[in-house]
Every structure is written in structure tokens, then in C-alpha cells.
Amino acid sequence: MASATPPAPPVLKGDDPIDALLSAHGLRRTAAARRVLGWLLAHPDTSYTHAQLQESLAGDHAEPLDRVTLYRLIDRLTQVGLLLCRVDSQRVRRYQAMPASVHATPHFECQTCHRDSPLAGALHAVDLEKAAQTAIESLRALGYTDMHLDFAVRGVCVDCATSGASSSPAAAGSAA
Structure with a gap:
């Protein structure tokens, strides 16, 4: 039985979907960008604070992301529309993949x-x-x-x- 699935993002020849998304939005396809976007796309119904995202990524790989690098990367991903930034009732910024x-x-x-x-x-x-x-x-x-x-x-x-x-x-x- 076939189920209706949303169309996949464009895939460039030889690239995975995350690389294609980064390229399509004018971003470099760095290991850090792939990790962050990949994590958020894998958890689309959860929004993360910067600290929560850094902690989650640290548990995912041996090499943790630098705090400043993560801030800059989140900012770039949000500016190009790949991430959604919401401010909750306690004025804490939370990020998730853009639905x-x-x-x-x-x-x-x-x-x-x-x-x-x-x-x-x-x-x-x-x-x-x-x-x-x-x-x-x-x-x-x-x-x-x-x-x-x-x-x-x-x-x-x-x-x-x-x-x-x-x-x-x-x-x-x-x-x-």
C-alpha cells in the first residue's frame, strides 16, 4: 500500500539531500552545517535552544561543536529560511527545521x-x-x-x- 509522502528536496548529482539544501540556499557544505541541519531535519517536531542543540550534537559525535560556531551556523541557517526561530514565553530562542x-x-x-x-x-x-x-x-x-x-x-x-x-x-x- 503506497502512502503519500512530501516531495523530496532537490538532490544534486552525487550529493545527499542535506548537501543539496545547503547548496540551494547558498551555504557552504561544511561538516558542521551538515550535522546541525541533519539533526534538526531528523527531529522535525522538536525545537531546541542553542544549549540543547549543542548538548544533543555532542552526544551524536565524538567532536563537539564550538559554541560560537554553532551560534553563527544557526544564524545563517535561520537567515536563509532553513531553520525556524521562535521565542517562547520565557523569551528563550528555540530553533527547529522549517516546517x-x-x-x-x-x-x-x-x-x-x-x-x-x-x-x-x-x-x-x-x-x-x-x-x-x-x-x-x-x-x-x-x-x-x-x-x-x-x-x-x-x-x-x-x-x-x-x-x-x-x-x-x-x-x-x-x-x-
Whole structure:
């Protein structure tokens, strides 16, 4: 039984998909760039802080990435649109591979596990898309360019709420 899969990124002859993405966005295909982009593409539903990403990459390979090198690389990948940078409710920057649907689909970010889940099925996405398009068109009429709208709902996902409910002090206090 065949399943519908999204189209693969363009692959240059002799290159792997990560190299092709880096080249297509005008970036050098360094070992560090391949590691970082490869890790984030392999974990598309999780957003990472700089420190979390550095720790994850250190466990993945023997040679850790320098903190400054990682900062610069994350910045470059974000500037060319391969990474999404979001600032959470505590004003901490979190990075993840750019989802194809980020410009049109509202998402839920769990403040505990930091998974990012699309909400298109849970909300009336058509209404939200119309509102987003209206806002973008109004700003474009004022001269703003290169815009996208990020509609994020932040809270605790069902999995984290369920697993933490029995040990949470708030849950114990509300049961009394």
C-alpha cells in the first residue's frame, strides 16, 4: 500500500539531500552545517535552544561543536529560511527545521517537551488563514515586505499533562 509522502528536496548529482539544501540556499557544505541541519531535519517536531542543540550534537559525535560556531551556523541557517526561530514565553530562542506549513498552519508549542504540533485539524484553519492573509495584505499596502505570520498557541500538550498530572503539586492541590 503506497502512502503519500512530501516531495523530496532537490538532490544534486552525487550529493545527499542535506548537501543539496545547503547548496540551494547558498551555504557552504561544511561538516558542521551538515550535522546541525541533519539533526534538526531528523527531529522535525522538536525545537531546541542553542544549549540543547549543542548538548544533543555532542552526544551524536565524538567532536563537539564550538559554541560560537554553532551560534553563527544557526544564524545563517535561520537567515536563509532553513531553520525556524521562535521565542517562547520565557523569551528563550528555540530553533527547529522549517516546517513546510509554518506560513499557513497554526501550531501548538508544548512548554514542557517543546514539541511543535500543527493545529489545522483542531482549529478552523481556513478562518485563521484568511485573517493572516488580510493582515499581510494590509502591511504590504503600507510598504512592509518579506513577511510571514506565525500563529502559535503555547501550553502543555496532552502527553505531558497526563504524565505530569499525578506528580504535579498543582494537580495535588486541585484535587483537595
